[in-house]
Amino acid sequence: MATFTDPLDSITDPSDWADSSFPNLSKLDSLLRCHICKDFLKAPVLTSCDHIFCSVCIRRSLESDKKCPLCHEETYESKLRKVLLLDEISSWFTRNRPELLDKHRPTANNTPEPVAAPEPEKPAVPLRYESRKKRAAEEPLVECPVCSTFMSADELQTSHIDSCLANKRARPSPSRPVISSFFKKERTPQTQPEFVKKKTKITNLDPTISTNKLKEKLNYWNLPTSGTRHQMETRMKEFISMYNANLDSVNPVDDRVLINRLMKWEGTYSLSKTAGDTEEDGAQWRRKYQKEYDELIKQARANMNRINTKLDSTD
């Protein structure tokens, strides 16, 4: 299945943990997934029946059916409430999952020996990282008050704190925790950036809207007005779902990013292809199976004749 190799890298599944040294993580992995897209929750929202989905997924779903996908209870878009904490948890897990998976990789792949067979030290890897990795499972980690990196208390007291303080003024080490502590100071948890608060949700598309008004609307949001009425309607509807879902995210993106995603989404939808494609396929199909069709028609005619003659003779 060569077609799958490319996107497969980005496809994750709870079963990825099955051969790890901590297979139970598959539970957490599946709990953090949306029941509609089966991917990690993005901008999760809570329905009036207490179920959680990605904002964009449940909005798309309610577009066609005003029922909760899990319990079939009546649910409305206006009742959806965002759950920012869960958004933070889910995006943390998504971000750290590859590293987490890597750290719980069975130590020896080819020997049946299970967990914690200590690997020979690799001199190429910085010693500090290596020792931290090894101890991670046993010791509770503490955070360095200067650079916010997590490590064992022992390591922090013996070597790290001095070097960290000495380096601090010159250049903080470029590791990820520094960036996250930077954000911590910038924004309080479970809060959206200011610019989101100024935006309001777009009301759902009135299906009786005139085509001209629809084009105006598309133009207003800088969306293409190409295609049939149905294509434009679908495009607008999807943009509304995406736009409104973006306002439920703890890390919302710019409208231009949304438009980009919308165009990508249209690519997965044969709607963007013209009807001509299918006609062409049909013609190709007819050419390819011309012989078989001819044979079938011949057989059918022969059968008809036989039945007719039979009928004639019985009459």
Next chain:
Amino acid sequence: MSLPKRIIRETERLVSDPVPGITAVPHEDNLRYFNVTIDGPSGSPYEGGKFKLELFLPDDYPMLAPKVRFLTKIYHPNIDRLGRICLDVLKANWSPALQVRTILLSIQALLSSPNPDDPLANEVAEEWKSNEQNAIKTAREWTERFAQ
């Protein structure tokens, strides 16, 4: 045309971790089209049979249910002679939280427990209600004749 991630994920799982007694293989030219086989459940008149089905994921999947049809002839009150299936989760009770895997399991379960009170093939359902022994016998015969 690219495929939505969800379809790729489902396909990958169906191939790497198949449901016992069920296979689903995507068509090479159209990855939304699957060739499916379901083994007749043991204890049912379809036991020992291998039933072929076709399954198609429409553009709006998962907002719309997959389209599924039996290709193998089968004597069942909820499956008509064109192979169309009368099953709630394929119609009104479809939900995007369901998936190909769960749908195929439901169809397998439908083979174990025919429901003549909600029929699609009326004559079969009549036979099922009036003379169950005979209906089961016919189902068994059809399995031997068509589903091998």
